[in-house]
Amino acid sequence: MDVDLRKLRYFVAVAEELHFGRAAERLHIAQPVLSRQIRALETELRAQLFRRDRRSTELTAAGRQLLEDAPPLLAASQAARRRVGLAGQEQARFTIGFMPGITVTAAVRAFSTRHPDLTVDVLRTSWDDQSQVILDGRVDVGFIRLPVDQRGLELRPLFAEPRVVVLPTGHRLAGQASVGIADLADEQLLQNPDAVPEWRDLPTHAGSRPERSRPLAATVEEKLEYVAAADGMVILPLSTARFYTRPDLVHLAVEGIGPSQVCLAWSAGRRSRLLDEFRQLAASAAG
Incomplete structure (x- = not known):
């Protein structure tokens, strides 16, 4: 069964607020509309997601599971929209994320030399967003440091350091x-x-x-x-x-x-010639 991403966004807002009124304000919609959308989602999934009474709103076991699974799905959708938008521009673009202390010059220079008509950007990331920028499409590939939440990602180990x-x-x-x-x-x-x-x-x-x-x-x-x-x-x-x-x-x-393990990471299931080529160049530069 296909999941309506709009309803999924509504669900995440309620799950994070645990209050239908505050979630409705956050989403800029009327509370009755939000309640109907959540009931429709529960019907589609054939599972109760929330337990509600006059005092509180709580997630059920099914709701907790959906809250765990929803962010990678929403991030992948946002990343796809961003990549499609960039692909429609006259100038193609490829963006590489990197954590502080990791030098990516060799791989970036080799990649840029092979593709002189490609705009190659770099984005400095942090402990808090190093995986999120990959999932939401701000970067095509990232040099990350473990540990990270690996849901929605594919990883290739590059090197370790003290x-x-x-x-x-x-x-x-x-x-x-x-x-x-x-x-x-x-x-x-x-x-x-x-x-x-x-x-x-x-x-x-x-x-x-x-x-x-x-x-x-x-x-x-x-x-x-x-x-x-x-x-x-x-x-x-x-x-x-x-x-x-x-x-x-x-x-x-x-x-x-233990040492710091550096990996190359990209969105799980994403396939492209440029991505494959950069992975090889990054591995060679690290090797």
Whole structure:
């Protein structure tokens, strides 16, 4: 059975808000219209998606499953519209995403040389959007760092590199050649803990890990500013730490932590001659 993407977007809004009124405002439609569309979707899927009473709206098991499956479907639809729109332009375009510290010059230069009439763009991504820009079509292919949510993506491993801890020069550990991950258990981590599962899963000394005093930093530059101010630490791939070398920071090898794995990623099921060619060039440049 085909799923109506408009109804799917309506469902996601309600599932995220867990309130039909707020979802209707977000979608700029009347609440009765939204309710009818959700009932129609439930009829099409032959499953109840929400449990509603006068006090609350909750997802059913079927609703939770659909909320997990819906974002890649909506992103793929948006990506297809974007690619079709670009294909209709006079100048063909190919966009490559890359994470901080990853140098893509060799592959991009070789690709541009082979296709002088193609506009080749690059887009710097972040931990939070490195997979989303692929799914929604902002880039055709991306150099990403694991771990990521791989739903809707195909990946090709390219290389791995060590990760290091970045600390202020006055830190108690700054003079050491290397540290163990357990030595960092009580430090404040200034990034998403899921990016450093080895630290996240450490047993901490009771009450000694500091309470978070500020929101997670979004960019490498922001993280390093906080580190320099002695607000915490970050774990970075070695190439990223070297690229952002500063006199008020040091980076140290960390024992007991895995390397940063770099992969090339693209939308699952997408096939094109240009994509195949760039994958080969990227693998050769990394090899």
